[in-house]
Amino acid sequence: MKNKLVAGIGINDSDYPVVRYAYVNGKRKITWKCPFYEKWKNMLDRVSSHQNYGDSGVSPEWVRFSGFKCWMEGISWDGLELDKDLLVKGNKVYGPDTCVFVPHWINSLLLDRGKARGNFPLGVSYQQTSKSTKIQGPSKKNFLAQITKKGYLGVFHTIEEAHRAWQKEKIIQIQESVNLWAKEQSFNTKVADSLLSVAWKIQLDVLEGKETKLK
DSSP states (O other): OTOOOEEETOOOOOOOSSSSEEEEEEEEEEEEEOOHHHHHHHHHHHHHHGGTOOOOEHHHHHHHHHEEEEEEHSSSSTTTTEEESSTTTTOEESSSSTOOOHHHHHHHTTTTOOOHTTTSSSTTTEEEOOOTEEEEEEEEOOOOEEETTTTTEEEEHHHHHHHHHHHHHHHHHHHHHHHHTTTSOOOOOHHHHHHHHHHHHHHHHHHHHHHOOOE
């Protein structure tokens, strides 16, 4: 319904029906959804699901559907995902100055996966030693290094070694991804520069023996 709050946040001020229906065998079914509205509602749903934690919000320009649609109409978006923190690290507000549409594989480059890895550094997890394995002392390797897409990087003696393996591979992964993306129509130089700055930061962490944090 027009002007009814969407996801408890947004206002659908569209001057046309954003969903179309038809009756098939006596049952009403959706035959079309406005792609602009779908992207807008998906964004609002994400914000709504995180609002209790204070993790994200929506700019005044995008509270109304018309503002979001106007922004979308001026850019490439088909088959792409809306991201809010590649341009501005740590950004928590969805808006025209902070968001960009990117391919999924670019959008997933800097995932933190904090809940999955617990207290370990990025790319590191603990691998339980098999009961049949009796390796003890300095020869024992228990720390697994993995990275998105490539997967297994090796098992190491210490957390620091495993994390360093992840750091070095992540630098390569970011650089190769940017070079590959540069051949596509959706390429965004500002996002590319932001990603390469992250790769440079990781390189500095390696040289200084520091842990890399993406948040």
